[in-house]
Amino acid sequence: xxARPEPARLPPGSRILLVLTYYRPHVSGLTIYVERLAGExxxxxxxxxxLTSRYDRTLPREEVVDGVRVVRVPVWARISKGVLMPIMFWxxxxxxxxxxxxxxxxxxxxxxxxxxxxxxxxxxxxxxxCDLRLPRGIVNRVADSVVYAMxxxxxxxxxxxxxxxxxxxxxxxxxxxxxDKIAVIPPPVIMPEPTSAQxxxxxxxxxxxxxxxxxxxxxxxxxxxxxxxxxxxxxxxERHPDLRVVFAGQYLxxxxxxxxxxxxxxxxxxxxxxxxxxxxLSPDEMPGFYGSLDALVVSSVxxxxxxxxxxxxxxxxxxPVVATDLxxxxxxxxxTGMxxxxxxxxxxxxxxxxxxxxxxSDQVVRPRSEIEQxxxxxxxxxxxxxxxxxxxxxxxxxxxxxxxENARG
Numbered sequence: 001x002x003a004r005p006e007p008a009r010l011p012p013g014s015r016i017l018l019v020l021t022y023y024r025p026h027v028s029g030l031t032i033y034v035e036r037l038a039g040e041x042x043x044x045x046x047x048x049x050x051l052t053s054r055y056d057r058t059l060p061r062e063e064v065v066d067g068v069r070v071v072r073v074p075v076w077a078r079i080s081k082g083v084l085m086p087i088m089f090w091x092x093x094x095x096x097x098x099x100x101x102x103x104x105x106x107x108x109x110x111x112x113x114x115x116x117x118x119x120x121x122x123x124x125x126x127x128x129x130c131d132l133r134l135p136r137g138i139v140n141r142v143a144d145s146v147v148y149a150m151x152x153x154x155x156x157x158x159x160x161x162x163x164x165x166x167x168x169x170x171x172x173x174x175x176x177x178x179x180d181k182i183a184v185i186p187p188p189v190i191m192p193e194p195t196s197a198q199x200x201x202x203x204x205x206x207x208x209x210x211x212x213x214x215x216x217x218x219x220x221x222x223x224x225x226x227x228x229x230x231x232x233x234x235x236x237x238e239r240h241p242d243l244r245v246v247f248a249g250q251y252l253x254x255x256x257x258x259x260x261x262x263x264x265x266x267x268x269x270x271x272x273x274x275x276x277x278x279x280x281l282s283p284d285e286m287p288g289f290y291g292s293l294d295a296l297v298v299s300s301v302x303x304x305x306x307x308x309x310x311x312x313x314x315x316x317x318x319x320p321v322v323a324t325d326l327x328x329x330x331x332x333x334x335x336t337g338m339x340x341x342x343x344x345x346x347x348x349x350x351x352x353x354x355x356x357x358x359x360x361s362d363q364v365v366r367p368r369s370e371i372e373q374x375x376x377x378x379x380x381x382x383x384x385x386x387x388x389x390x391x392x393x394x395x396x397x398x399x400x401x402x403x404x405e406n407a408r409g
Contacts, residue, residue, distance in 0.1 A: 168328030194291030202288030211242025235351035290317035
């Protein structure tokens with residue numbers, strides 16, 4: 001067998017600027033992704049800066065977190081889940097000194113940062129996390145259109161665009177327009193194997209004594225399709241009278257989701273003790289959460305979900321997944337065989353998928369080593385470094401980059 005060549009490496013101390021709207025302590029798949037990428041790049045000796053919004057005025061304007069410099073721009077106004085901020089002034093200063101600029105979309109300001117990076121002839125990479133689909137409403141529809149236009153402009157100005165999977169790239173209205181710029185890189189997943197003590201501690205905390213346990217790890221947001229999980233529970237109770245649902249993630253005061261929560265709250269309350277919210281868990285608590293589940297459910301309903309990092313995290317903890325049949329979202333189960341893929345926005349189909357996984361857990365669960373081979377955080381960061389190295393010192397790039405076969409749909 002021919003030895004695999006060593007991946008291209010950036011020179012130690014390279015200055016990398018990562019730009020996104022929300023960063024920690026805000027919790028979402030996008031913020032977790034960038035936090036992991038930034039931390040791993042910093043651990044490799046690079047000078048990493050994150051430019052983001054100061055969405056909460058109690059947050060410091062600048063700080064260093066785990067070796068990563070975080071610079072927060074004041075927020076002028078809010079539109080639904082988005083913010084308006086004078087990012088140009090900060091990007092002019094920070095892009096000028098950067099060796100590589102990594103912009104994470106969707107965000108309204110992505111085009112401004114991309115234009116600034118081009119002004120200084122800086123290698124610029126976009127990571128396109130998902131299409132934006134805000135909740136219903138005229139204002140949100142206008143916001144969707146404006147953000148799409150800005151994302152499109154940012155894509156035009158970038159050298160490369162990173163997608164999680166080819167499946168999502170093929171179906172995204174924006175990514176389909178830039179096939180020659182696409183680089184497929186799987187997301188950075190870090191999840192230690194849970195210990196028996198962690199599982200026992202979490203089960204005691206959540207009051208999980210018997211019966212199958214279904215889990216969800218997400219914000220309560222429209223695109224997550226939580227109502228379909230709620231509506232699936234009555235279908236399962238007859239066969240599993242002791243069934244429990246544990247929901248990890250923010251469920252109160254989620255930005256832009258007050259109406260959605262008002263619709264969901266009475267339906268969840270009607271389930272009584274069957275449904276337990278445990279709030280936002282720390283990274284140290286997540287292995288115990290995943291290890292306590294018989295199945296994790298990803299019930300997303302639209303293209304605002306492009307993958308679902310939690311699927312791979314659960315699989316690494318030995319927990320199968322039931323995911324909806326959406327581009328990108330279906331890929332972790334398809335790639336590993338560890339779970340079931342069901343129709344989106346269909347409570348009956350979701351219940352049937354959960355039942356199938358519960359009845360066949362011995363057949364669907366895969367060894368942790370198999371999951372690790374497909375999703376290795378070091379391979380992800382290697383791919384980013386190779387991509388950064390490829391475009392360093394160039395201004396015009398053509399041709400498709402295929403980083404890993406494992407990420408292709």
